[in-house]
Amino acid sequence: MFERYFQHFNETVPLTAAEQEFIKSYLTVKKLRKRQYLLQEGDVCNCVAFVEKGVMRLYRLGDDGAENIIVFATDGYFITDLYSFITNEPSGYHIDAVEDSELVIITRSASDELRKLSAKYQEFIFLKTSEAYIQLERRITSVISLSLEDRYKELLTNFPDIIHRVPQHMIASYMGLTPETLSRVRKRITIQN
Amino acid sequence: MFERYFQHFNETVPLTAAEQEFIKSYLTVKKLRKRQYLLQEGDVCNCVAFVEKGVMRLYRLGDDGAENIIVFATDGYFITDLYSFITNEPSGYHIDAVEDSELVIITRSASDELRKLSAKYQEFIFLKTSEAYIQLERRITSVISLSLEDRYKELLTNFPDIIHRVPQHMIASYMGLTPETLSRVRKRITIQN
DNA sequence: GAAAACTCTTGATCTAAATCAATAATTCTT
DNA sequence: AAGAATTATTGATTTAGATCAAGAGTTTTC
Numbered sequence: 001m002f003e004r005y006f007q008h009f010n011e012t013v014p015l016t017a018a019e020q021e022f023i024k025s026y027l028t029v030k031k032l033r034k035r036q037y038l039l040q041e042g043d044v045c046n047c048v049a050f051v052e053k054g055v056m057r058l059y060r061l062g063d064d065g066a067e068n069i070i071v072f073a074t075d076g077y078f079i080t081d082l083y084s085f086i087t088n089e090p091s092g093y094h095i096d097a098v099e100d101s102e103l104v105i106i107t108r109s110a111s112d113e114l115r116k117l118s119a120k121y122q123e124f125i126f127l128k129t130s131e132a133y134i135q136l137e138r139r140i141t142s143v144i145s146l147s148l149e150d151r152y153k154e155l156l157t158n159f160p161d162i163i164h165r166v167p168q169h170m171i172a173s174y175m176g177l178t179p180e181t182l183s184r185v186r187k188r189i190t191i192q193n
Numbered sequence: 194m195f196e197r198y199f200q201h202f203n204e205t206v207p208l209t210a211a212e213q214e215f216i217k218s219y220l221t222v223k224k225l226r227k228r229q230y231l232l233q234e235g236d237v238c239n240c241v242a243f244v245e246k247g248v249m250r251l252y253r254l255g256d257d258g259a260e261n262i263i264v265f266a267t268d269g270y271f272i273t274d275l276y277s278f279i280t281n282e283p284s285g286y287h288i289d290a291v292e293d294s295e296l297v298i299i300t301r302s303a304s305d306e307l308r309k310l311s312a313k314y315q316e317f318i319f320l321k322t323s324e325a326y327i328q329l330e331r332r333i334t335s336v337i338s339l340s341l342e343d344r345y346k347e348l349l350t351n352f353p354d355i356i357h358r359v360p361q362h363m364i365a366s367y368m369g370l371t372p373e374t375l376s377r378v379r380k381r382i383t384i385q386n
Numbered sequence: 387g388a389a390a391a392c393t394c395t396t397g398a399t400c401t402a403a404a405t406c407a408a409t410a411a412t413t414c415t416t
Numbered sequence: 417a418a419g420a421a422t423t424a425t426t427g428a429t430t431t432a433g434a435t436c437a438a439g440a441g442t443t444t445t446c
Contacts (some may be wrong), residue, residue, distance in 0.1 A: 062332060068338035072328060083327045086320075122315065127279075129322050134276045136329040137263060143336055143371030145261035148433085167393065176337030181433055183395055188321060345399085360423065374403055376425055 001029050004052045008076055012127055013120045023121060026110040032056075032097040038079075039095040041180070045084035047107045051077055054101020055165050059173070060093050069173040071161050078128060098166055112119045143176070148185045151175060194222050197245045198297045201269055206313045219303040225249075225290040231272075232288040236379070240300045244270050248358050250304035252366070253286050257262060265291070265355050271321060277319020290308055291359055335350040341378045347366060 005027070006020055023153075030049070032038060038056065039045050049056065056079045059069040070093065073079035084091035106114070114121045140150050153173070156163055160191070165173060172182040178192060199213055199369070208216070210313040225231060231249065242249065249272045252262040256357050262288065266272035277284035278301060299307070307314045331351075335344050347358055348364070357366060359361070 019201065029368075041401085062338050066338075067353040068334065070334055070337070080329070082323055086323055111341075122319075125314075126319050126322070129319065129326060130275055130279055133322060133329065134279075134327065136333060137275070140332060140336075141261065141263055141327060143333075144263070145253065145255050157290070171392070174337070179394075180435085180436060184433090187395085362423070371404060372424075373405085373426085377403090380425085 001102075002027065002104055004076060005050050008050070010122055013124045015120060019118070019120060023114065023118065024164055026106060026114045028105045028107075030103045030105050030159075032101045032103065034097055034099050037096045038092060038103070039081060039084075039091055041094055041095065042050070042090050043094060044088055045081040045091050045095075046077055047105045047186065048080040048085065048111065049073075049095075050104040050106075050157070052102040052104055053077065055098040055104075056095060056101055057098050057101075057170065058093050058095045067170075068176075069170055070175065072159070072170075074159070074161050074165065078132070082129075098170070130153070142193055146183070148175075149189055152182070152185050152189065194295075195220065195245070195297055197269055198243050204315055206317045208313060212311070212313060216311060217308065219299060220296045221300075223296045223298050224340070225294045225296065227290055227292050230286055230287060230289045231296070232274060232277075232286065234285060234287055235283050238274040238284050238288075241271055241273040241278065241304065242266075242288075242300050243297040243299075244268055244272065245295040245297055247296075248291040248355070249287050249294055249296075250291050250359075250363065251288045255329065259327060260363075262363055265352070265363075265367065267352070267354050267358065271288055271325070275322075283323075284316055291363070306386045341368075341370070341374070342382055345375070345378050347381065 002024060004146070006015070006024075009015060009020075009023075028053075030038075032054070038047075038049060049074045053075055056073045057069050058071040058073075058079060060082065061069045062068055071079065078094060079094065081091045081093050083089070084093075088108075111125070115125070142154050146154065155171070155175070168182060168186075169179040172179045175182065177185075197215075199208070202208060202213075222245075223231075225247070231242060234254070244266045246268055249266045249276065250261045250262050251264040251266075253273060255261055264272065264274060272276075272288060274284040274286050274288065276282070277286075281301075304318070308318070335347055339347065345368070348368070360377060361379075362372040365372045368375065370378075
């Protein structure tokens with residue numbers, strides 16, 4: 001149930017068996033069917049989810065009703081609305097399952113308590129938050145400085161599994177494009193090679 | 194010298210006078226003239242800088258030699274290449290001063306040591322990293338879902354001082370636009386109101 | 387297993403932003 | 417103070433991406 005989570009944890013900050021059991025006591029498991037919500041706009045985000053298996057997305061609804069996808073999370077990644085989680089303010093985003101998914105959940109209260117009790121947990125989430133920041137910074141860099149072709153190629157190399165597990169129109173949304181344009185970008189790339 | 198830094202720190206995590214003196218012993222001050230580098234591409238980023246006064250920017254050079262500005266930092270903000278800082282890998286970015294600036298510097302070694310010795314420092318940088326993440330996520334959201342007009346208006350409300358202290362062509366770079374297009378966006382906005 | 391819903395591609399047209407080019411205003415330099 | 421560099425605006429043209437529209441292939445669903 002927690003295999004990937006602790007594999008991930010141990011790769012970042014090594015744990016003893018006892019420490020692992022202690023941390024495990026603060027975690028719960030949640031299974032979501034495709035299209036089920038983890039968070040809906042207006043609710044306060046009270047947890048951070050680690051994707052053991054599956055694909056999740058965080059998105060907002062535009063004025064015209066279009067889904068603007070901000071973040072994907074596949075196996076081994078975290079997902080939450082950090083703003084709402086930290087401030088306790090209602091979220092402006094939705095989080096739902098793109099495919100049937102298995103999540104390891106830690107609530108805010110559990111996380112706050114655990115941070116005080118475990119220096120290793122504290123270190124773990126600090127490093128994970130830093131990594132998440134770096135990833136977003138990379139994405140900003142590619143959005144403002146690369147061509148569509150190069151942005152798509154970058155996605156392919158950085159997150160090959162996302163590309164293959166998520167419908168193309170969601171990738172288009174994630175890149176801020178229409179599905180038609182993404183289809184043409186892909187065509188241009190395959191013709192070139 | 195450290196006024197703003199500790200003002201900021203105390204607003205986030207309150208410190209006693211003794212704690213403040215202790216943390217201060219890990220910090221140094223650096224003054225940069227306009228256009229001076231804090232970090233150059235290829236160097237390892239060995240510090241995090243807090244802007245006491247001034248404006249800094251982080252950018253990369255595109256293949257065509259264009260400057261792609263990823264982040265600005267004015268008074269009260271931090272700037273670093275977090276990837277290089279954490280991994281010790283050479284940076285792909287430049288950081289320089291947009292105007293004469295006064296920085297509070299903490300080196301990697303000082304930061305690592307201080308994190309172990311001060312739970313409050315640990316908490317401070319955790320919260321600051323989280324805030325930085327949230328800011329980038331907001332920016333991604335606006336890039337993929339808003340019109341240029343709305344993106345510029347958002348910048349105006351979120352960072353009014355940046356707009357007024359930084360040349361417009363740098364704002365254009367930061368938004369991933371040409372200076373001409375930004376000039377026209379601004380014109381459209383002023384005509385509307 | 388047929389109908390409905392979703393997914394992707396392709397074409398034609400329109401529109402917004404980039405590019406090219408010129409000019410004026412401002413600020414550095416020496 | 418004069419010349420050079422930087423900065424911002426505006427116009428004309430080109431180009432990349434959005435929009436509108438249709439169709440074919442897949443997957444869901446009942």
